[in-house]
Amino acid sequence: xxxxxxxxxxxxxxxxxxxxxxxxxxxxxxxxxxxxxxxxxxxxxxxxxxxxxxxxxxxxxxxxxxxxxxxxxxxxxxxxxxxxxxxxxxxxxxxxxxxxxxxxxxxxxxxxxxxxxxxxxxxxxxxxxxxxxxxxxxxxxxxxxxxxxxxxxxxxxxxxxxxxxxxxxxxxxxxxxxxxxxxxxxxxxxxxxxxxxxxxxxxxxxxxxxxxxxxxxxxxxxxxxxxxxxxxxxxxxxxxxxxxxxxxxxxxxxxxxxxxxxxxxxxxxxxxxxxxxxxxxxxxxxxxxxxxxxxxxxxxxxxxxxxxxxxxxxxxxxxxxxxxxxxxxxxxxxxxxxxxxxxxxxxxxxxxxxxxxxxxxxxxxxxxxxxxxxxxxxxxxxxxxxxxxxxxxxxxxxxxxxxxxxxxxxxxxxxxxxxxxxxxxxxxxxxxxxxxxxxxxxxxxxxxxxxxxxxxxxxxxxxxxxxx
Amino acid sequence: xxxxxxxxxxxxxxxxxxxxxxxxxxxxxxxxxxxxxxxxxxxxxxxxxxxxxxxxxxxxxxxxxxxxxxxxxxxxxxxxxxxxxxxxxxxxxxxxxxxxxxxxxxxxxxxxxxxxxxxxxxxxxxxxxxxxxxxxxxxxxxxxxxxxxxxxxxxxxxxxxxxxxxxxxxxxxxxxxxxxxxxxxxxxxxxxxxxxxxxxxxxxxxx
Numbered sequence: 001x002x003x004x005x006x007x008x009x010x011x012x013x014x015x016x017x018x019x020x021x022x023x024x025x026x027x028x029x030x031x032x033x034x035x036x037x038x039x040x041x042x043x044x045x046x047x048x049x050x051x052x053x054x055x056x057x058x059x060x061x062x063x064x065x066x067x068x069x070x071x072x073x074x075x076x077x078x079x080x081x082x083x084x085x086x087x088x089x090x091x092x093x094x095x096x097x098x099x100x101x102x103x104x105x106x107x108x109x110x111x112x113x114x115x116x117x118x119x120x121x122x123x124x125x126x127x128x129x130x131x132x133x134x135x136x137x138x139x140x141x142x143x144x145x146x147x148x149x150x151x152x153x154x155x156x157x158x159x160x161x162x163x164x165x166x167x168x169x170x171x172x173x174x175x176x177x178x179x180x181x182x183x184x185x186x187x188x189x190x191x192x193x194x195x196x197x198x199x200x201x202x203x204x205x206x207x208x209x210x211x212x213x214x215x216x217x218x219x220x221x222x223x224x225x226x227x228x229x230x231x232x233x234x235x236x237x238x239x240x241x242x243x244x245x246x247x248x249x250x251x252x253x254x255x256x257x258x259x260x261x262x263x264x265x266x267x268x269x270x271x272x273x274x275x276x277x278x279x280x281x282x283x284x285x286x287x288x289x290x291x292x293x294x295x296x297x298x299x300x301x302x303x304x305x306x307x308x309x310x311x312x313x314x315x316x317x318x319x320x321x322x323x324x325x326x327x328x329x330x331x332x333x334x335x336x337x338x339x340x341x342x343x344x345x346x347x348x349x350x351x352x353x354x355x356x357x358x359x360x361x362x363x364x365x366x367x368x369x370x371x372x373x374x375x376x377x378x379x380x381x382x383x384x385x386x387x388x389x390x391x392x393x394x395x396x397x398x399x400x401x402x403x404x405x406x407x408x409x410x411x412x413x414x415x416x417x418x419x420x421x422x423x424x425x426x427x428x429x430x431x432x433x434x435x436x437x438x439x440x441x442x443x444x445x446x447x448x449x450x451x452x453x454x455x456x457x458x459x460x461x462x463x464x465x466x467x468x
Numbered sequence: 469x470x471x472x473x474x475x476x477x478x479x480x481x482x483x484x485x486x487x488x489x490x491x492x493x494x495x496x497x498x499x500x501x502x503x504x505x506x507x508x509x510x511x512x513x514x515x516x517x518x519x520x521x522x523x524x525x526x527x528x529x530x531x532x533x534x535x536x537x538x539x540x541x542x543x544x545x546x547x548x549x550x551x552x553x554x555x556x557x558x559x560x561x562x563x564x565x566x567x568x569x570x571x572x573x574x575x576x577x578x579x580x581x582x583x584x585x586x587x588x589x590x591x592x593x594x595x596x597x598x599x600x601x602x603x604x605x606x607x608x609x610x611x612x613x614x615x616x617x618x619x620x621x622x623x624x625x626x627x628x629x630x631x632x633x634x635x636x637x638x639x640x641x642x643x644x645x646x647x648x649x650x651x652x653x654x655x656x657x658x659x660x661x662x663x664x665x666x667x668x669x670x671x672x673x674x675x
Contacts, residue, residue: 016661017654021638025651027661037555039509048648054662065507079507086509120667130554130578146556146582148647156651158658161581162635194494195548198577228551230577251670262666294494294551314547318493411503411553432498432552439502439521 002166003273007201010141014124023162029123031058031153032109035087037128041150042090052094054157060091060098063108064413068376068403107379107405110134110347115381117247121236121263131347133224136233137217143231164201165275171208173283178464181216182447186288186298189227194296197229204234208282214243215353222348226295235267289334290431290445292322301462305332340422342373342455344448346410349427350378352385354448359394361452361466367399368458374401376408412437425454476587479643483569483614485541489605496552501561515564545572550579559583573598584636591630
């Protein structure tokens with residue numbers, strides 16, 4: 001059993017009591033809500049005549065269903081309009097802070113909370129969304145919950161949960177040029193498998209992780225869940241503190257020093273005990289692309305789609321399904337696969353640094369005429385910053401459509417969808433069957449820089465050929 | 469889909485029913501209920517849309533469309549079932565179709581806790597026993613009587629020793645799987661905990 005890791009310290013701090021069945025009652029320091037997984041929870045409160053226990057510890061925004069072309073109200077989609085109205089009413093009735101469209105702070109919930117300084121080390125953070133693991137980049141313990149647990153957090157600010165085991169994933173050396181956090185996390189998921197993380201929290205550590213910016217760290221923690229780990233985190237350091245400093249909700253004045261002192265005490269120790277430790281060499285990672293229907297089915301840009309015989313017995317069943325669904329043949333190169341749609345955005349890769357990297361590739365280039373390309377900033381703040389830097393113009397000049405913030409085609413709950421069996425090059429996190437809005441649509445996950453390269457060539461390309 | 473849906477309530481100690489086998493590893497919650505069906509403010513109509521895209525693709529031959537499975541209530545799956553999105557809409561859709569318990573090789577964490585929270589026990593079996601169970605299901609009707617006290621599933625030909633997390637088993641037997649009231653009982657402890665948290669005094673600038 002793990003001891004003295006950041007996970008242990010934060011878990012123990014938030015443990016209210018042990019429950020009779022053997023699980024723990026855990027206090028949730030920050031609860032984030034959005035329009036899709038909260039309405040039924042508020043409904044359940046009403047049914048049981050309960051109130052929100054700590055309204056100040058819940059913060060809302062709207063992201064999943066928002067249109068990215070025309071955001072004027074009422075939305076064209078009646079159901080989407082009904083969902084945003086329900087959230088508006090629930091927040092106003094229960095006095096919950098809501099960052100609505102036009103507030104300057106709306107966006108994908110996992111982009112917004114860090115940029116507001118809401119996400120801080122040492123907190124427990126829960127949200128009815130599996131990518132809540134993103135916030136672990138700050139040394140918080142953050143995980144996705146379902147709607148019944150959203151109800152429990154609203155009613156009690158706590159949930160019942162079994163303590164997770166802790167696996168440290170130690171990444172040596174550093175990433176080479178043209179290789180990004182997205183490639184590293186896809187590589188990790190491929191190495192360990194999509195269910196290795198079940199029952200675990202992942203601690204990402206080592207020189208390659210220390211080297212990453214906060215936004216890159218968020219990309220890594222964001223995809224912990226794709227490796228089966230409900231929670232992923234990174235020990236806080238000076239980069240973490242300087243990212244948070246001066247943000248709207250960051251500790252101020254004398255509280256800042258107190259906070260930093262406390263945050264520094266949280267990190268895992270040299271002699272902390274982990275339930276498991278995995279080591280890998282980040283310098284071996286190459287630009288990585290998924291070829292199948294799970295985020296674990298990925299290869300390096302110059303590799304071939306694996307033959308069944310190359311795979312472990314457990315992976316064969318899904319590989320067979322993937323060949324058929326993707327219409328790919330084993331032994332085929334992933335490079336030069338034609339793409340129809342290029343999407344840059346999502347809670348994985350919709351931050352300003354993602355847009356900067358993609359824009360650098362796109363500068364003075366044109367999107368292939370066979371490709372529909374669009375970029376969806378992760379938040380209103382990201383969009384504003386991009387405009388200040390002229391990045392929106394680089395995208396538009398290249399032929400990308402510049403859209404309004406939201407989750408968009410990561411899960412296609414708005415009108416941004418693949419059509420038929422189109423192939424998308426996507427900076428998002430899931431290549432599941434039907435994920436991007438068409439029951440036969442095909443998704444290739446990659447870094448934003450790789451999506452930009454694919455957009456220019458109209459086919460999967462090695463971004464290292466575009467950068468010096 | 470059953471029209472007379474009533475959600476489970478109180479203690480759950482026995483589940484009897486016909487099994488329905490669904491073969492495949494890593495079946496994600498987007499497949500269980502595609503995102504377009506999440507545009508709703510209640511769960512009521514999800515049952516008919518469970519596995520919508522997979523069922524359309526298989527054009528009537530999906531296990532959830534077969535006449536002989538229409539009264540089934542125990543779902544038998546493979547490994548990492550329910551991975552991906554945290555949407556509780558997935559187990560809600562299964563439950564509204566008629567599923568009362570799930571037996572599998574392994575389950576994704578968030579899916580598992582969602583099932584517990586809405587009263588669907590999830591049991592595990594080793595790969596080999598599970599495949600035997602699925603083979604049996606594919607050839608003839610398999611009716612199981614699941615006893616949560618003993619973690620045992622009995623059929624006319626076989627007995628299976630099921631595994632379930634001890635905390636979940638106890639919650640079903642005591643009726644505490646519906647956690648809100650149990651959590652609320654500790655309201656003084658919750659207040660104390662809140663007051664002890666170092667970060668509560670940091671100005672969060674939200675009010």
